[in-house]
Amino acid sequence: xxxxxxxxxxxxxxxxxxxxxxxxxxxxxxxxxxxxxxxxxxxxxxxxxxxxxxxxxxxxxxxxxxxxxxxxxxxxxxxxxxxxxxxxxxxxxxxxxxxxxxxxxxxxxxxxxxxxxxxxxxxxxxxxxxxxxxxxxxxxxxxxxxxxxxxxxxxxxxxxxxxxxxxxxxxxxxxxxxxxxxxxxxxxxxxxxxxxxxxxxxxxxxxxxxx
Numbered sequence: 148x149x150x151x152x153x154x155x156x157x158x159x160x161x162x163x164x165x166x167x168x169x170x171x172x173x174x175x176x177x178x179x180x181x182x183x184x185x186x187x188x189x190x191x192x193x194x195x196x197x198x199x200x201x202x203x204x205x206x207x208x209x210x211x212x213x214x215x216x217x218x219x220x221x222x223x224x225x226x227x228x229x230x231x232x233x234x235x236x237x238x239x240x241x242x243x244x245x246x247x248x249x250x251x252x253x254x255x256x257x258x259x260x261x262x263x264x265x266x267x268x269x270x271x272x273x274x275x276x277x278x279x280x281x282x283x284x285x286x287x288x289x290x291x292x293x294x295x296x297x298x299x300x301x302x303x304x305x306x307x308x309x310x311x312x313x314x315x316x317x318x319x320x321x322x323x324x325x326x327x328x329x330x331x332x333x334x335x336x337x338x339x340x341x342x343x344x345x346x347x348x349x350x351x352x353x354x355x356x357x358x
Contacts, residue, residue, distance in 0.1 A: 164246050164276075165193055168328050173197050173245055176272050176340060182240025185264065187229040187257070188247025192216040206239075208232065230256040234264045245274040248308060250301040258315035268347035271317055275339045276329055278307045284337075291334055304334050308341070317343035 174197040181202075186194065189207035195218035198205070204221040212226045227233060229244075230253050242261045251257045261271050279285050285305070292305045312319060320342050327338040 164329065166328065170197065172274060172327070172338070172340060176245075176274050176342075177243065179270065179272055179342060180241045180243060182269075183238060183266075184241045184243065185234070185239045186243040187261070188244060188251075189215070189222070189224065190247070192218060192222065194243065194245055195220045195222070205243075206234075228252075230260060232260045232264055236263050237266045239264050240266055240269045242269070242271045244272070246276065248273065248275045249277065249303050249306055250299075252301075254306065254308070254311045255314065258311045258317070262315040262317055262345060265317075265345040267345055269345050271312070271343040271345075273308065273312075273339065273341050273343070275306075275308060276304070276327070276335050277324075277337055277339050278305050279337045280324060288334055295334065308339055312341075312343050317345055319343045 170193075173194055177194060177197050178199055180198060184198075184202065184205040186205055186207040189209050191213050192207075192215035195205075195216055198220055202220060204223070206223045206225070208225045208227050208229055210226070210228050212224060215222060215224070225233070229247070229251055242265055244261075248254060248257065265271065279288055288304045292303060295304050296302060309319060309322065322339070322341040324337065324339050326332070326336050329335045329338070
């Protein structure tokens with residue numbers, strides 16, 4: 148199925164989570180990014196052209212690295228899992244995840260790693276598709292998830308993220324769950340947009356991001 152993995156599936160993803168309406172959501176979230184930035188699951192670098200103009204460099208990780216899109220943002224890319232980051236504790240001001248938490252093997256571990264590498268006062272910006280807020284659509288999602296997981300290379304359509312993020316120690320300071328034009332809409336069109344913050348009191352002397 149190399150033709151599907153290398154050609155068809157990337158085109159479908161670009162058509163869905165790379166469309167203008169989703170790019171606007173990405174850009175709106177990324178305007179909060181600042182300082183030393185880590186992006187997990189960077190993929191082909193869809194976000195690179197959407198960062199604020201003052202952002203000139205980011206660090207990124209990707210389990211299966213691909214060629215990144217051209218951008219004025221310089222990227223230091225590491226081929227590794229977001230669940231086992233090699234970075235020291237408390238070094239990033241911002242961690243970014245867009246449409247990557249749906250496919251990680253261990254969501255709890257990834258959230259724990261995000262917490263660990265964030266500086267006290269740092270923020271986690273996330274934009275993900277996940278579980279519906281309708282009982283009927285949730286049942287449909289659970290029915291189709293095994294098939295979707297297989298043909299979307301590990302992507303899950305039944306995840307919600309609040310509990311794992313909070314369990315890691317992060318405080319969710321903004322969360323919006325609503326419909327978005329991702330198709331098939333009844334399966335994947337529920338988008339979680341959020342900002343979580345690491346307690347600035349964990350280590351004295353650190354500056355807060357302002358949230």
